[in-house]
Amino acid sequence: xxxxxxxxxxxxxxxxxxxxxxxxxxxxxxxxxxxxxxxxxxxxxxxxxxxxxxxxxxxxxxxxxxxxxxxxxxxxxxxxxxxxxxxxxxxxxxxxxxxxxxxxxxxxxxxxxxxxxxxxxxxxxxxxxxxxxxxxxxxxxxxxxxxxxxxxxxxxxxxxxxxxxxxxxxxxxxxxxxxxxxxxxxxxxxxxxxxxxxxxxxxxxxxxxxxxxxxxxxxxxxxxxxxxxxxxxxxxxxxxxxxxxxxxxxxxxxxxxxxxxxxxxxxxxxxxxxxxxxxxxxxxxxxxxxxxxxxxxxxxxxxxxxxxxxxxxxxxxxxxxxxxxxxxxxxxxxxxxxxxxxxxxxxxxxxxxxxxxxxxxxxxx
Amino acid sequence: xxxxxxxxxxxxxxxxxxxxxxxxxxxxxxxxxxxxxxxxxxxxxxxxxxxxxxxxxxxxxxxxxxxxxxxxxxxxxxxxxxxxxxxxxxxxxxxxxxxxxxxxxxxxxxxxxxxxxxxxxxxxxxx
Numbered sequence: 001x002x003x004x005x006x007x008x009x010x011x012x013x014x015x016x017x018x019x020x021x022x023x024x025x026x027x028x029x030x031x032x033x034x035x036x037x038x039x040x041x042x043x044x045x046x047x048x049x050x051x052x053x054x055x056x057x058x059x060x061x062x063x064x065x066x067x068x069x070x071x072x073x074x075x076x077x078x079x080x081x082x083x084x085x086x087x088x089x090x091x092x093x094x095x096x097x098x099x100x101x102x103x104x105x106x107x108x109x110x111x112x113x114x115x116x117x118x119x120x121x122x123x124x125x126x127x128x129x130x131x132x133x134x135x136x137x138x139x140x141x142x143x144x145x146x147x148x149x150x151x152x153x154x155x156x157x158x159x160x161x162x163x164x165x166x167x168x169x170x171x172x173x174x175x176x177x178x179x180x181x182x183x184x185x186x187x188x189x190x191x192x193x194x195x196x197x198x199x200x201x202x203x204x205x206x207x208x209x210x211x212x213x214x215x216x217x218x219x220x221x222x223x224x225x226x227x228x229x230x231x232x233x234x235x236x237x238x239x240x241x242x243x244x245x246x247x248x249x250x251x252x253x254x255x256x257x258x259x260x261x262x263x264x265x266x267x268x269x270x271x272x273x274x275x276x277x278x279x280x281x282x283x284x285x286x287x288x289x290x291x292x293x294x295x296x297x298x299x300x301x302x303x304x305x306x307x308x309x310x311x312x313x314x315x316x317x318x319x320x321x322x323x324x325x326x327x328x329x330x331x332x333x334x335x336x337x338x339x340x341x342x343x344x345x346x347x348x349x350x351x352x353x354x355x356x357x358x359x360x361x362x363x364x365x
Numbered sequence: 366x367x368x369x370x371x372x373x374x375x376x377x378x379x380x381x382x383x384x385x386x387x388x389x390x391x392x393x394x395x396x397x398x399x400x401x402x403x404x405x406x407x408x409x410x411x412x413x414x415x416x417x418x419x420x421x422x423x424x425x426x427x428x429x430x431x432x433x434x435x436x437x438x439x440x441x442x443x444x445x446x447x448x449x450x451x452x453x454x455x456x457x458x459x460x461x462x463x464x465x466x467x468x469x470x471x472x473x474x475x476x477x478x479x480x481x482x483x484x485x486x487x488x489x490x491x492x
Contacts, residue, residue, distance in 0.1 A: 033404060033428040033429065229428065345424070
């Protein structure tokens with residue numbers, strides 16, 4: 001039985017196509033994926049991301065614990081956020097997540113909906129020796145995201161908090177539409193935007209207030225379909241598609257979230273340090289489709305008769321008007337400019353390795 | 366509620382077929398199928414050759430998915446809707462009109478007559 005978010009009735013009355021996703025019944029699209037995508041690129045859109053998982057970590061060892069558990073450095077300022085991977089000892093990725101440092105001894109981890117149970121078990125299995133208290137708040141948290149170049153203007157109408165003072169990947173506790181909210185300048189679209197962490201009982205009031213405030217800016221509700229094309233167009237990986245327990249952050253070009261430059265120990269460090277020294281045997285790269293067609297997840301990549309990789313995400317890039325893919329390829333075929341062919345239903349479609357992000361004009365601060 | 370015109374016949378693979386007379390049949394994607402697929406961004410057409418019943422004629426790429434379309438019976442493809450190469454979204458906007466896919470020829474009307482009626486197709490898609 002799929003769960004409903006607190007905003008389920010809103011989606012249905014907006015005419016969304018609702019489909020099961022990660023144990024929830026979620027809006028895939030309201031009008032069209034391309035239209036919703038372009039709305040976020042050029043104006044502002046509102047998303048229900050309440051399916052995401054939230055774990056609170058409190059205690060005197062919270063920072064030390066997260067430093068051991070996650071690959072990125074937990075020692076950021078209170079009010080800051082960071083993106084990280086959480087890995088197995090062999091370097092494979094348990095999940096990718098955003099972590100908000102609420103205060104010196106308190107953090108909020110936001111994980112992928114499809115991984116909530118697995119992550120919760122993993123996190124709890126590593127608390128020995130750390131004075132931390134963990135709470136799974138996933139069912140008690142609603143998440144409304146407002147994304148796009150006009151998002152600050154719209155969200156500012158709902159709050160006394162001066163949003164212009166919140167830098168990218170920072171957050172404050174405040175109020176939105178009179179309801180308690182964690183207001184974060186984060187997102188996964190490549191655009192400027194805010195994520196509002198709320199009590200589920202407040203979600204409808206805040207959603208309605210954002211829709212009202214955004215009327216003049218032409219705000220639209222955005223489904224998970226456009227969320228996927230938005231993140232792909234800026235080259236962000238999606239857990240389960242591009243990265244999983246068989247891939248390491250180094251291979252996934254997420255080395256920037258692995259704190260190998262510090263002397264802190266963390267799960268997977270040894271493997272990642274070695275991999276970084278020896279260079280991985282394969283890499284995630286961006287491919288632009290130069291021929292006709294759209295290679296999708298699972299399409300094999302060839303140079304001549306030699307299979308050299310596999311597409312992990314593929315779609316049209318709505319803001320660019322051509323197909324793009326993320327793909328794993330063998331070392332040697334990962335350089336920008338490399339020309340390969342993707343096999344789709346027995347036919348070969350020419351593709352070319354390009355620099356990420358595909359879309360370079362995002363409003364992300 | 367899907368739009369299933371009475372005057373057309375339908376395949377199990379969600380193509381509609383219209384008898385144009387003189388052994389010519391026009392076909393396209395049903396309203397139900399284009400709605401399921403979402404915005405179509407590319408159409409691949411068959412060559413003007415002979416195809417057996419159920420053989421792949423071409424493919425449709427939507428933003429999130431791709432589907433093939435199939436020959437409804439033994440036939441020869443007479444012409445394709447080239448307008449769709451520039452405006453594939455016509456399939457979503459007007460699937461029974463300007464969004465038609467191909468016109469095929471056959472001298473044997475039994476294939477067409479064996480296709481689903483509007484009523485049968487409506488039942489098939491659960492409406």
